[in-house]
Amino acid sequence: MNLENTKAQMRKGVLELCILALLEHKDAYASDIIEHLKKAEMIVVEGTLYPLLTRLKNAELLAYRWEESTSGPPRKYYSLTPTGKKALTELHTSWDTLVEAVKKTTQKKSNQP
Amino acid sequence: MNLENTKAQMRKGVLELCILALLEHKDAYASDIIEHLKKAEMIVVEGTLYPLLTRLKNAELLAYRWEESTSGPPRKYYSLTPTGKKALTELHTSWDTLVEAVKKTTQKKSNQP
DNA sequence: TACAGTACTTTGTATTGCATAGTACTAAAA
DNA sequence: TTTTAGTACTATGCAATACAAAGTACTGTA
Numbered sequence: 055m056n057l058e059n060t061k062a063q064m065r066k067g068v069l070e071l072c073i074l075a076l077l078e079h080k081d082a083y084a085s086d087i088i089e090h091l092k093k094a095e096m097i098v099v100e101g102t103l104y105p106l107l108t109r110l111k112n113a114e115l116l117a118y119r120w121e122e123s124t125s126g127p128p129r130k131y132y133s134l135t136p137t138g139k140k141a142l143t144e145l146h147t148s149w150d151t152l153v154e155a156v157k158k159t160t161q162k163k164s165n166q167p
Numbered sequence: 168m169n170l171e172n173t174k175a176q177m178r179k180g181v182l183e184l185c186i187l188a189l190l191e192h193k194d195a196y197a198s199d200i201i202e203h204l205k206k207a208e209m210i211v212v213e214g215t216l217y218p219l220l221t222r223l224k225n226a227e228l229l230a231y232r233w234e235e236s237t238s239g240p241p242r243k244y245y246s247l248t249p250t251g252k253k254a255l256t257e258l259h260t261s262w263d264t265l266v267e268a269v270k271k272t273t274q275k276k277s278n279q280p
Numbered sequence: 281t282a283c284a285g286t287a288c289t290t291t292g293t294a295t296t297g298c299a300t301a302g303t304a305c306t307a308a309a310a
Numbered sequence: 311t312t313t314t315a316g317t318a319c320t321a322t323g324c325a326a327t328a329c330a331a332a333g334t335a336c337t338g339t340a
Contacts, residue, residue: 055226055254060180061261063327066296067176068269070168075273085318094271095264101298104319109296113168126317127305141168146273148174151208153266156181158207160188160259176296179327198287214329217288222327239286240336282340289334295327303320310313 065097069106071145072096074115074138083121083129107132115141178210182219184258185209187228187251196234196242220245228254 076082076090084103091098110116115138118130134142189195189203197216204211223229228251231243247255 055183055223055228057254057257057261059326060183060258061265062297062325063180064261064265066179066327067173068265069297070173072269072272083318091272094268096268096272099298100319101300101322102296105321106296108320110168115168123306123317126307127319129318141170144170145173148170148177149269152174152177152181155207155209156185156262159185159204159209172295175294175328179296182328196287212329213288214290214331215327218290218329219327221289236286236337239338240288242287284339285337287334287336290332291330292332293328293330297325299322299324301320301322303318305318306316308313308315310311 068149069096069098069102070110071142071149072098073103073106073110074134074142074145077116077132077134078139078142081119081131081133083131085129087132110138114138181262182209182211182215183223184255184262185211186216186219186223187247187255187258190229190245190247191252191255194232194244194246196244198242200245223251227251 072091072094073087076087082090084100084107087107088098088100088103107116107118111118111132114135116132117135118132120128121131123129185204185207186200189200195203197213197220200220201211201213201216220229220231224231224245227248229245230248231245233241234244236242
């Protein structure tokens, strides 16, 4: 069992929720997103994020606009669509349900018959 | 975005923790494990569980013994090895860290600068 | 003996995080 | 002006795992 690998597996499916949540209140471009996630100790790298942003855009959960930057090349700012807002709520529920299920499964000491 | 599919992705990496936790206090065979997990609302099916149990056995986190059954074919009872106990602790920590990171990421309202 | 219920094994597929290689833009340095 | 560095984005192939599905095997019952 490789712990780092298992951690990466645990992240599957969760990053979508995190990214949608980050964009709920404020548009952001990829590097910004990575920084915010890093600050929250949620690891994600470019090779993951860009394709994920593209997938979410293709699924119409995200929209984007180009914005010139004063310190480098132009940036792609993403924002939530109304569909994205709805998906965020559903993902939140799914995650909470999973957390609850894991808690029930891993804290069986007092429930032991 | 297919919600059921995302839920399945969210389960990746987590099932290992749940199964090790279930076996922490009591040996069990596959159908038992499925039942316990179902009761905790953690969905897992045969096609997932059997290969996973085999992987964990091959990684020496689990051991097993055959036990005759009075109501059908013999059963393979799995138990935690000492290595498995150690891995369980590590997985627990990883999961808790992830939950914390998701919480930080998705509850940014009061931290918004 | 045939069938049903139970338990386990195997295999192939879909999906996504990630590493890696590459393109493109802009400002600053040479 | 050209080159370089920093920044931003795109594309591709790989590894791992949840899952569906097909199959084998054992036991008791009809």
